[in-house]
Amino acid sequence: MKYIIDRFEGKWTVCEASNGKMVDIGKSKQSKSAHANNVIVQENGKFGVDKKETEKWWKEIKELINQIFRYLRTKKFLMRKGILSFNSKIQKFIHSWFANNVKCKI
Incomplete structure (x- = not known):
């Protein structure tokens, strides 16, 4: 194990x-x-x-962090352009995304 x-x-x-x-x-x-x-x-x-x-685990963690930053940069851009507003639906989406995707797998 x-x-x-x-x-x-x-x-x-x-x-x-x-x-x-x-x-x-x-x-x-x-x-x-x-x-x-x-x-x-x-x-x-x-x-x-x-x-x-250990290297494999860190690589997975770094990729998850990069995915989060890419998502947040896109969301920030859309908010700046007035296409998207930050509301409770987005907060729920971010929370569910973290719950489903940010897991330490070994």
């Missing part, structure tokens, strides 16, 4: 598992080179950083 490191708390590393559940892993079981937002995998009872999966 793959995990994304969320944060460190004392002797624990708080991670999100690939099934979406939060898991606490002892720092003693992981690589010293692990940082927040790294993807780690378990091998022989120890957790090591999977550099390839």
